[in-house]
Amino acid sequence: MHLTEEQLLIYKNQGFLVLPEYFSRGEIEAVKAELSSLSADNSPKKVLEKDGKTVRSFHGSHTINDVFNCLTRHPFIVEPAMQIVGSQVYVYQFKINLKAAFSGDIWKWHQDYIYWRKEDGMPRPQVVNAMCLLDDMNEFNGPLFLIPGSHKEEMIDVTMHNSNEIQGWISNFSANLKYSLNQKLITNLVSKYGITFIKAAAGSIVFFDSNIVHASTNNISPFGRSTVIITYNSIENIPSAVVNPRPDFLVSQDYRPVIPLASNVLS
C-alpha cells in the first residue's frame, strides 16, 4: 500500500494525513486483544496516570509481543512511512497510549522532535509517526488536537521551564511534559494556522510530522481512546551518542530496516 502523490502533498502541507478505516474491525480487534497481556507487566515500560493506578502508556511492546511486532512491519504502515521519510526506516519508538475512559489525562501542547533531538541526539526530523486507532476517536474521548501546518515552524526550542519538576525520562510521558509549549506560543500558532482535531473510526491511521504541534484533553467519556504510535526513523538519521541515553524500550538501538510483511499478516 503506497500513498498517492496527492496524499503525500497533503501530508507535506498540513503535517498530517488521516487514512480512515485503514484496517478492518477484525484486524483491530486482534491487535486490541493483546492489550490485556501487557497489563501484568510491572516494568518501567508501563507508565501510570497521576492517579497511580490507571495505565497511561505501554512502551516498546513490539519487542515482547508478536502481534504488535507484526503491526510495526505491516506494509500498510511501513510503506507509507518509507515514502514520507524518503528512505528505509527502523522502529525508533513504539508506544500504546490508552487514554482510558473516565481517567485518561491530558497531553500538553508539544512537538515530538525536540525530545528526540535534545534527549536522544537525533540529527534531523527525518522521521514520522504512525498512529493506529484501536478505538473510535471523537469529540468526547480526548481526541488529538493538531495545529495544521505548524510543522513548518520546525523545532521550537522552548525553555526548559519544568526544570523544578520531576526530571528524567518519566517526566516526558506523564502529564507534565518537559518541553511543552507555553500559552503565548500556542495562541500565536493557532492564530496563524488554525486548529483541528482527529475524528476517525477504529482502524484508521494518522501519519503525523515530528514537528507538528499537538495536544489532547483528558477523557471524561465512557469511551476508551487507545492508540498505538509507531515512530519510524530513517536509517540515514541514526542518533549520535548522548551522555545519558534513555532506555532501549524508549529509544531503540536496533537500526535494522523494517522489512514489510504480507498485507494479510493480522487477518
Added chain:
Amino acid sequence: MHLTEEQLLIYKNQGFLVLPEYFSRGEIEAVKAELSSLSADNSPKKVLEKDGKTVRSFHGSHTINDVFNCLTRHPFIVEPAMQIVGSQVYVYQFKINLKAAFSGDIWKWHQDYIYWRKEDGMPRPQVVNAMCLLDDMNEFNGPLFLIPGSHKEEMIDVTMHNSNEIQGWISNFSANLKYSLNQKLITNLVSKYGITFIKAAAGSIVFFDSNIVHASTNNISPFGRSTVIITYNSIENIPSAVVNPRPDFLVSQDYRPVIPLASNVLS
C-alpha cells in the same frame, strides 16, 4: 420572544434546546465587557480553579451589576423560561463560568437538581437553566457534554461518595463535585441515550433541564469559554427551610417574579 410548540417539544424530549446566535455580537460584547469589573471582587462570590489563581466562576453577579441584572430580565430569556416552567419565575441562581483558555478545569458528570433538592430544599424540578454563551463553544474549549433524554431518569440519588473530601458549598463549585455520578451510571446512561455536545457561536442560548446529566472537559485551547448560567425557578416552587442554608448569592431568597424588560435593553 416565545418558543414555538416544536421548540418546546424538543426541549421536553431531549432535555435541552439550543437557540443559535440569539443575541447579537454587539449585545454579547456589552455583557462580556462587564467581566473585568467583577475580577476585583475578592468575596466568596468569586471561586478559583485548583491552581489557586485562575477564576473559575462568579456567583450572584446580577445583584451587583446592572448589565447582568438586565440580562436576567431580558425577554428573550425570561419568556421562554416561563413557558418551560409553566408559571412566573424568579432568579434562583446566577453564575458565570469562565472556563478560561489553557486553564479551565472539568465539570464532572452530574445533574443540577440534586444539589437544589438536597442542599436547598427545592420541592420539585420545576426550574430551568438558561446558559448564555459569551464565547464560541466548540470541540476545543471544553464544550458542554449532554446525555440527551437523561432528564427522564429524574433525580438519581447518588451516594455522597465524596464525603471525605472538602465539605460545604464550595465543594459544589470546584472540580470536586459532591453529587457527581459514577462511571457505571454514566456508561449505562450513554449506552441508553447516547451523548452529544454543544457547538454554538457566542450569543447563543442553551436552555437545559435541571435533571439532564452533563459534564465538560478541561480547556487546553487558546479560546476562552465563558458562559452565564441563569437558573429560573417557578414562583410556585419556593424551597422549604433547611438547617444550613447556603449563602444568598448562591440561592436567592428574593422570590419576586421577574418582569421582562424591553427586548433592546442590551443594545
